[in-house]
Amino acid sequence: MSADGLTSQAKPILVVGSVALDTISTPQRQGVEVLGGSASYVSLVSSVFAPVRLVAVVGEDFSERHHQVLACRGVDLAGLSIEPGKTFHWEGRYDDDLVGRRTICTELNVFETFRPVIPGAFRATPIVFLANIDPDLQASVLDQMESPEWVVLDTMNFWMTGPKRDSLSKLLSRVHAVLINDEEARLLTGLYNLPAAARWVQQRGPEVVVIKRGDCGALARIRDGWFWVPPYLEGGVVDPTGAGDSFAAGFLGSLARWGLDDTGLRRSLLIGAAAASCAIEKFGAEALVEMNLNEILFRARRIRDIGSAPGPDPALDE
């Protein structure tokens, strides 16, 4: 059987969120005004698996070259609006350990007034990814959709404590899966114990709750079961930017291509971890542009093996 395995057609994915021009500094290198933003990162990686439709906003400084990076991966840009002004800009600097990072500046620019309008041709898209933006805008995206089959929500600490907390809570009941990290899970739920936090989130709606644990992988609550996604252990780190987005994108892409049952969900989490491990081995979006299906599947198999214990086992199984 080929790497494409299952013969079903991949379902299209709608990605709504930020496209940015970032300035990133690591101890080794600086990239100025490089393609950034979670919606572009997710689109680049998900497009390895399935057709991707992007809804976002950029300014007049978003060059033809930047458009081409997305277009070359077959991303449908009919929902990418160009507004007067400058593109969202983020500037950050990583510490020597490539773990800690400081934000130097955030300029919202055209993103400040972004109100996502889903083109008519995109409204029946079956898989929807709500990248991290204001939860009220995320809700407005769902209001425009025609009963999507599977909605994945990304969010962050910023929306968990301020006036948007209620909006985020309401949104949980409208999505199928949530991706957050450990710190966000504790902030959202007020629970230190992460399995308890995952159950807390699940009780508010999502069938699947994924809590990312950095270099430990991720804890996933999948319907009535648990799954630990081990990390990929053979790779290096050049630039951690985009790791979380690539995880989400691999997860989404695999779901869109190979299905949403429990097996599909576990497989998709392995593929998410594999995509994240590829993303951090190059600077900025460089690895994402070159992301290769066979390499991701190779790493996903390795990650699966890292978590697999022998079974049936005469000592453990009766």
Next chain:
Amino acid sequence: MSADGLTSQAKPILVVGSVALDTISTPQRQGVEVLGGSASYVSLVSSVFAPVRLVAVVGEDFSERHHQVLACRGVDLAGLSIEPGKTFHWEGRYDDDLVGRRTICTELNVFETFRPVIPGAFRATPIVFLANIDPDLQASVLDQMESPEWVVLDTMNFWMTGPKRDSLSKLLSRVHAVLINDEEARLLTGLYNLPAAARWVQQRGPEVVVIKRGDCGALARIRDGWFWVPPYLEGGVVDPTGAGDSFAAGFLGSLARWGLDDTGLRRSLLIGAAAASCAIEKFGAEALVEMNLNEILFRARRIRDIGSAPGPDPALDE
């Protein structure tokens, strides 16, 4: 097949280290002069699986009741010497999150002059556990043994920076497995990346390097492969004291009972994680005294399932 599965006889385990009378405070409870010390904790848990021989020292205040706790589990106490003075005493207090903890006092007492002497009848014990004590004393234990089949080393940050660092380094070449946590692995190796740290340690001798990751489980380098041990996710925490010792003890016990091949090593790590999850659900050594083989095996199967992804999988496997 019964829970005892494989029919081979369990091999005896020699445990050398500290026996203490501890005073532990958690936000809920205080225990005064309760049985503590890593050698007693390990002996209690390993004895569920295999015959255990203990070499340690206690003072005149170590009561008949304390002896009985160990003797009731069948621990061979021929190597437990009683010296004039008081037993090693540690006092600690846990924070509200049951993660952080402060040492209030450490009184070495009779432990200060402990020089382990292995009784003649114990010198051919095939499995040896060197609990966390001065690496020079750990080496002196090995000097007295008749070519043990498998030696497991526990150690801590204290020995990694001071004058004992060289002794610890030399000791690595004489053991088969090392158990440390993430912070200790970084301190010992100077490497932030933990897979790299595990390889660094392995290059110095041990076939197996286990790096414990708290509520994320553990990363293990096993010969030329990797294994991620997921955490048990259904349990609570009453008192984390003894988690690491119970992990080591379950690991050892399973190895002694069911063998040392790669399958046996992965199984033994699952059993270690299962034993640790039992240990923290009660106060002090209470859970260890009641540790039950069927409960440990039940949890080990659950932990195995948490890490298991579907395979063969038509999407991942050709």
